[in-house]
Amino acid sequence: MVLVRPQQFQSHFAKHVFPSRDVSVIHVIKASSFMSANPHRVCAAMNDIESTTEEGFDQAFNLNVKGPYFLIQKAVMYIPPGGRVILVSSGVLHQSEVAPRYLLYAFSKGSIEQMTRILAKDLGPKGITVNAIAPGPTATEMLFQGKTQELIDTIAGFSPLLRLGKPEEIAALAAFLAVPTSS
Template identity: 40%
Template sequence: MAEHRVAVVTGASRGIGRAIATSLAAAGQAVVVGYAGNEVAAKQVVDEITAAGGQAVAAQADVADEDAVAALFDTATRTFGGVDVVVNSAGRMALSPIAELDLDDLDAMHRTNIRGTFVVAREAARRLRPGGAVVLLSTSVVGLQFPGYGGYAASKGAVEAMTLVLARELRGRDITVNAVAPGPTATDLFLEGKDEATIEHLAKQPPLERLGTPADIAAVVAFLAGPGGRWVNGQVVRANGGII
């Protein structure tokens, strides 16, 4: 395992991705803060990490663009010397009953969630150093079957399939591949468009009777990406407070 670990985190300018980036930095990893378009927010994450004594740099990339993703990894190698951890937190969510889902929305969502995850995972498989870790983000709605989440759950089901296959394809490389599947988590992406009654109802679903926080999810990712998670491989961890 590399002495100084370097992490690439996509979707790191806000929400769960931001919490993951700051959590990995707090654990001593140098972090490439990947973002799609919000440069100001990404630079705020970098400033937060560096102010706390960590190392970070922001880099823009559309995760579905293989050239942009290759450049993202190049930034990590050029700035910090290599890549040990890859977390793909970039994602898109469009909610609608299957019968009413606009196919342009479906295509955009699948471009980011399926193709984007595949492109990032492919680059990780090509570049990660021994002792590395890949963590992909799924969702607990793959197993919960909430109405309105058909297109989104389908895209994340593909992520889980990729996770299990890639873990086995990297046999002999000393690289772990896992997915984390959050339940309802209090992010802007989740809260957008929901009224208070809906949010309260979802918060009561887990036995712990609250929504998850980005920090809850980041802690699981940091475990899988750190020394304590080395014996966890080819798994989907449903971080959802016990919601069923």
């Protein structure tokens, strides 16, 4: 499995990651499209339409759409039949109630869901399975950064379980999707 970390996740990274490593055993690419810990990027994707700059728009789409797209484009020639592509979307797309200022974030993550559907049809005949994980609010350092306990409790309330998810729950789902019996 190749795990691409957020700080590496730029479209130009895809041009260099595969030729520079032994890829003969790649079976799974987990294209993680999490927002960077850089607070400016987080803010850019969480602005309302009036305050979104073109630079902020580009940052969100470069990270959440362009990066995964070109990473998969470069990786697909190395993924054998039975291989897996696992993308990360967001549970915010499936909530019945959305918080304000999520337009750009949800818009870019919605692109990941469409990419997943189309890639599943395009790569399926080659024996490659494509899935997306859409976690809800998850207890990570980034989620807690700069937030009051009241805000964290509000965010946890968006989940049907009324709690924050755990990173290990997402990892368990990715592990399930990565094994041959999950097809």
